[in-house]
Amino acid sequence: DAGVIQSPRHEVTEMGQEVTLRCKPISGHNSLFWYRQTMMRGLELLIYFNNNVPIDDSGMPEDRFSAKMPNASFSTLKIQPSEPRDSAVYFCASSPVGKVTEAFFGQGTRLTVV
Amino acid sequence: AQSVTQLGSHVSVSEGALVLLRCNYSSSVPPYLFWYVQYPNQGLQLLLKYTSAATLVKGINGFEAEFKKSETSFHLTKPSAHMSDAAEYFCAVSDGNFNKFYFGSGTKLNVKP
Numbered sequence: 001d002a003g004v005i006q007s008p009r010h011e012v013t014e015m016g017q018e019v020t021l022r023c024k025p026i027s028g029h030n031s032l033f034w035y036r037q038t039m040m041r042g043l044e045l046l047i048y049f050n051n052n053v054p055i056d057d058s059g060m061p062e063d064r065f066s067a068k069m070p071n072a073s074f075s076t077l078k079i080q081p082s083e084p085r086d087s088a089v090y091f092c093a094s095s096p097v098g099k100v101t102e103a104f105f106g107q108g109t110r111l112t113v114v
Numbered sequence: 115a116q117s118v119t120q121l122g123s124h125v126s127v128s129e130g131a132l133v134l135l136r137c138n139y140s141s142s143v144p145p146y147l148f149w150y151v152q153y154p155n156q157g158l159q160l161l162l163k164y165t166s167a168a169t170l171v172k173g174i175n176g177f178e179a180e181f182k183k184s185e186t187s188f189h190l191t192k193p194s195a196h197m198s199d200a201a202e203y204f205c206a207v208s209d210g211n212f213n214k215f216y217f218g219s220g221t222k223l224n225v226k227p
Contacts, residue, residue, distance in 0.1 A: 004157075033215070043158075043204065043217045056214070091157060102148055103206075103215050105157035 004106035006092050012112045018080040021109045024073055025094030033103060034067055034077050035091040043091075049075065050097060082113045116141045116207045120218035128226045133177075133192040135221045137205035140186065147188040148206040148215070149179055158204060164188060175199070200225045 005024040013019050025032050033048040047057040052069045060067070064083070069075040079086055089110050093103040121136040139145055146165050150158040162173025169181040175198075179190045188205060205218040 035217075042219045045215070045217075048214060093158075102150075102160045102163055103158075105150075105159070107157045110155075 004092055004094055004104055006090075006106035006109050008109060009107060010110045010112075012114065013082055015083055015113055016081040017113075018078065019082045019086075019111060019113075021077040021090050021092075021111070023075045023077070023092030023106060025075070025092070026104055027073065028096060029094035029104070030072075030097035031095045031103075032069060032075050033093040033095075034075070035093065036088045037091060037108070038088045046077070079111075082111075084113045087111055087113050116145065116209050116216045118205045118207050118216060118218040120203075120205050120221050122221055123219065124222045124224065126224040126226060127195045129197055130194050133190070133195045133199065133223065135190040135203050135205075135223065137179075137188045137190065137218060138186050139188060139205075139207045141207055141209060143209050146208045147179075147181060148208070149173065149177070149188075149190050150204045150206060150217075151175075152202045152204065152220075154201075161190070161203070195223075195225045197225050197227065199223060 007022045030051050034046040036044045046059045047067045049069045067077045089108045091105050091108045093105045095103045117140045119138045148163045149161040151161050152158050161177050162171045164171050164181045172178045177192045179188050202220045202222045204220050206215045208215045
């Protein structure tokens with residue numbers, strides 16, 4: 001299995017632009033998580049899905065952030081418009097529901113908003 | 115609600131010395147506990163997990179952790195540190211509900227030659 005795949009690995013964009021981060025979870029995993037990692041705030045859970053349905057989006061910082069999971073093999077995290085304070089590493093993770101197991105993380109997308 | 119506290123944002127040990135990274139948890143239900151390691155510019159990788167079986171859990175790279183309910187702790191240890199152990203380590207707890215994970219703030223381990 002290729003693991004959780006995120007794209008792009010690096011993204012540099014100008015303030016005000018729309019940014020879309022992509023994630024392909026491990027096949028057969030029913031839960032998908034988006035995390036943000038910064039020096040100041042550590043690892044924060046933004047949103048998680050179960051069977052493509054958003055279960056808890058209380059970690060989404062503001063309305064500029066949105067996430068979708070149109071099918072079991074794809075999810076996006078969109079920031080519109082982007083701001084410099086959104087600069088961070090964004091991780092996607094997946095896990096199978098039905099048994100307690102760990103979350104499997106992707107390599108992350110390093111976002112820089114200038 | 116679940117949460118974890120990692121004591122010490124930075125720990126420095128000499129190569130060959132004991133590694134001890136501390137984690138205390140709070141959980142209203144029997145917890146499931148995890149330790150992850152993150153190398154620079156990488157994602158998080160599972161070291162070990164506790165899921166209510168044996169209280170002493172052995173993981174990869176010689177690490178182990180002991181679940182102590184009375185102390186609400188799940189400290190990570192390794193008898194002899196290696197240079198390649200230098201990384202950031204995260205403790206996490208889950209209540210098993212949709213496998214939602216709560217991560218600690220992380221501990222950066224530095225290994226001196």
